[in-house]
Amino acid sequence: MELIVCIKRVPQTAEAEVKIDDSGKDIVKDRLTFDMNEADSYALEEAILLKEKFGGAITAVSLGTAEAEDTLRIALAKGADNAIRIKAEEFGELDGYKTAMIIKEAIKDLKFDAIFTGCMATDDSYYQVGPVLAETLGVPHATLVSKIELTDKKVHVNRELEGGLIEHLEMSLPAVFAVQTGINEPRYASLIAIRRAAAKEIKVLGKDDIASEPKLNSTLEELFVPPVGKRAEFLTGTADEVSARTAEIIKEKGLI
Amino acid sequence: MADILALVEHRQGTIRDITYELLTYGRKLTEKTGGKLTGVVLGHNTDRYTETLKKHAHRLVVVDHEVFKDFNAETYQVALVDIIKKENPFLTLIGNTAFGIDLCPALATKLDIPFTTDCIGVEIADTRVKLTRQLYDGKMDAHVRLSDSSSYMLTLRSGTCAAEEGSLAAEIQKIDAPVTNQPDYKKFIEYIEAAVGDVDITKADVLVGVGRGIKEQANLAMIEEFAKAMGGVVACSRPIVDANWLPKDRQVGSSGKTVKPKLYIAVGISGAFQHIAGMKSADTIIAINKDPNAPIFNEADYGIVDDLFKVVPALKNKIMEMKQ
Numbered sequence: 268m269e270l271i272v273c274i275k276r277v278p279q280t281a282e283a284e285v286k287i288d289d290s291g292k293d294i295v296k297d298r299l300t301f302d303m304n305e306a307d308s309y310a311l312e313e314a315i316l317l318k319e320k321f322g323g324a325i326t327a328v329s330l331g332t333a334e335a336e337d338t339l340r341i342a343l344a345k346g347a348d349n350a351i352r353i354k355a356e357e358f359g360e361l362d363g364y365k366t367a368m369i370i371k372e373a374i375k376d377l378k379f380d381a382i383f384t385g386c387m388a389t390d391d392s393y394y395q396v397g398p399v400l401a402e403t404l405g406v407p408h409a410t411l412v413s414k415i416e417l418t419d420k421k422v423h424v425n426r427e428l429e430g431g432l433i434e435h436l437e438m439s440l441p442a443v444f445a446v447q448t449g450i451n452e453p454r455y456a457s458l459i460a461i462r463r464a465a466a467k468e469i470k471v472l473g474k475d476d477i478a479s480e481p482k483l484n485s486t487l488e489e490l491f492v493p494p495v496g497k498r499a500e501f502l503t504g505t506a507d508e509v510s511a512r513t514a515e516i517i518k519e520k521g522l523i
Numbered sequence: 524m525a526d527i528l529a530l531v532e533h534r535q536g537t538i539r540d541i542t543y544e545l546l547t548y549g550r551k552l553t554e555k556t557g558g559k560l561t562g563v564v565l566g567h568n569t570d571r572y573t574e575t576l577k578k579h580a581h582r583l584v585v586v587d588h589e590v591f592k593d594f595n596a597e598t599y600q601v602a603l604v605d606i607i608k609k610e611n612p613f614l615t616l617i618g619n620t621a622f623g624i625d626l627c628p629a630l631a632t633k634l635d636i637p638f639t640t641d642c643i644g645v646e647i648a649d650t651r652v653k654l655t656r657q658l659y660d661g662k663m664d665a666h667v668r669l670s671d672s673s674s675y676m677l678t679l680r681s682g683t684c685a686a687e688e689g690s691l692a693a694e695i696q697k698i699d700a701p702v703t704n705q706p707d708y709k710k711f712i713e714y715i716e717a718a719v720g721d722v723d724i725t726k727a728d729v730l731v732g733v734g735r736g737i738k739e740q741a742n743l744a745m746i747e748e749f750a751k752a753m754g755g756v757v758a759c760s761r762p763i764v765d766a767n768w769l770p771k772d773r774q775v776g777s778s779g780k781t782v783k784p785k786l787y788i789a790v791g792i793s794g795a796f797q798h799i800a801g802m803k804s805a806d807t808i809i810a811i812n813k814d815p816n817a818p819i820f821n822e823a824d825y826g827i828v829d830d831l832f833k834v835v836p837a838l839k840n841k842i843m844e845m846k847q
Contacts, residue, residue, distance in 0.1 A: 280659040280662055281660045281735055281762075281793055282735060282736065282793065282814070283814070284814055284816060285659050285660075285662040285816070287663070294663060362639070363628070363639075363640070364628070364632070386624070389659070390658060390659055392641055392656065393639070393640055393641070394619075394628065394640045394678075395628045395639075395640055398596075398624075398625065398627075398632075399628045399629065401629060402628070402629035402633055403632060407708045408625075408629065409709075410625045411621050411624060411625070426621060426625070427621065428621040429620060429777055430717070430778070430779075431716075431717030431772075431774075431778065431779055431780065432715070432716065432717065433715035433717070434711065435711075435712040435713045435714070436595075436709060436712060437709075437712050438710075439707065439708045439709075442708070448761065448762075448765045449761070449764055449765035449767075482670065483670060484631075484637040484638060484639060484669060485639045485654070485668065485669050486667065486668050486670070487665050487667050488653070488666040488667065489665065489666050490658070490664070490665050491663070491664050491666070492664070492816075493657070493661070493662075493663070493664045493818065493821075494664075495821050496821060497821065497822070498820065499810060499820045499821075499824060499825055499826030500826065501820075502826070503828075506829060506830075506837045507837055509827050509829065509834060509837075510834060510837035510841045513809060513825065513827065513841070514838060514841035514842050514844075514845055517809075520785065520786065520807055522729060522754075522785060522786050523842060523845050
């Protein structure tokens with residue numbers, strides 16, 4: 268099977284304090300760590316599992332700056348066979364749509380049975396790359412994918428709906444799957460594999476390799492700190508003092 | 524005259540709440556633009572839907588066919604491309620739900636109109652559309668402008684606007700289904716209900732919700748002990764289930780369970796909107812998190828900005844003392 272996985276390198280903001288930079292359009296990134304977008308690591312694992320079962324090769328693609336090559340090397344160490352970086356620095360502002368259209372240009376000569384993306388990226392929260400890519404390539408897609416089972420020529424796909432409900436679809440390949448987190452257990456790359464991946468070649472494509480620059484659907488005008496409505500009453504002091512006060516509150520509510 | 528189209532979402536024979544939020548939001552936009560609000564219903568045996576929807580829109584465009592009984596982005600897209608081309612609305616509103624996420628990006632790409640996803644605010648000024656979105660795990664908001672066009676599309680996050688009763692009387696226009704079979708390459712088969720586990724978190728009075736902040740599975744024992752001291756049950760946010768540290772039936776949030784306990788203690792949960800959606804109706808919310816800007820503190824009644832590994836054991840001891 269020929270498999271393609273789209274990967275994005277993103278700042279890890281879930282557990283970090285986030286501040287706006289001087290441009291007003293971006294966040295201060297120098298104190299943040301960067302890693303493979305969470306859903307993308309599940310997408311990569313799903314491709315590796317399919318490759319292990321059915322054979323074939325995986326191409327990992329990332330639209331990113333030079334640092335994205337570190338993330339692509341992690342993908343190579345985990346089980347991808349080829350890697351392509353598209354120089355994000357040559358394309359100016361990006362949104363989910365433009366990202367998908369650029370990736371399409373970069374992969375249009377590759378044969379594929381399935382393309383995997385994360386269902387969304389934690390930095391810009393778009394949910395767009397997978398379904399736009401599918402539409403522009405003329406193949407079906409499924410988003411929020413929580414299970415993929417390949418039998419004969421059919422693929423049984425589960426999508427995660429609201430409230431824990433699952434939608435079961437029957438699809439055929441080629442197709443694009445935008446994968447939800449939790450679908451599998453992403454592996455860690457071994458040190459030997461990481462060392463080996465360091466020597467592998469990463470193909471780098473730029474604007475000149477893309478037929479025409481896709482348009483932008485949306486332009487970011489400004490970032491701002493989310494307005495706070497109701498705000499918690501903050502309990503301050505040592506852990507002991509805070510705990511004593513909290514326990515009192517719980518008691519006042521009649522819950523002890 | 525900016526006309527608005529809003530897509531009706533239904534599942535297993537019931538109109539989903541997001542529909543009324545979209546219609547309310549669309550109605551308010553048309554009050555400003557002077558346009559008309561049209562609800563689009565794709566479904567089967569749609570009379571049961573249109574009866575309740577009539578009040579909420581100026582018009583309803585209805586396609587009634589068995590093929591639309593259950594959602595399939597492929598068949599829905601065929602019908603919606605026709606409808607949107609014919610109606611040429613200024614703006615099409617779709618819910619940012621499992622349905623809308625699967626539908627909108629490909630549909631707008633097919634129609635070649637500017638769109639974006641997961642909006643929490645919409646402003647229309649002349650022919651331009653300015654949106655509010657959330658970035659970076661909900662820690663930043665952004666104003667985003669859609670590229671100039673005569674027609675736009677977006678998905679709206681649920682909870683952006685409270686649903687209100689309408690007082691309109693929609694004219695209903697039925698049109699023929701442009702597609703009558705699901706394609707072989709993508710067929711809806713069935714819904715699978717969530718598995719039922721040993722603990723029902725929706726029935727507990729006290730829930731201790733645990734998130735990414737606990738760092739390691741081994742630390743769950745500390746949370747279990749704390750919950751036990753409180754006479755409560757451990758629930759969690761999505762990352763804990765993704766990591767397989769707790770079963771799916773403990774997950775609180777839009778893709779998990781909606782809970783309304785008397786007390787919800789959020790431990791190491793930053794407060795992604797999907798999680799908030801599942802626990803905001805708790806009587807009392809206490810949040811413990813080391814990031815003072817974590818969105819959870821906008822929902823909590825009481826906040827503790829500190830290391831959970833110090834606070835949780837101390838609080839457990841205080842509660843044990845109090846019980847003696």
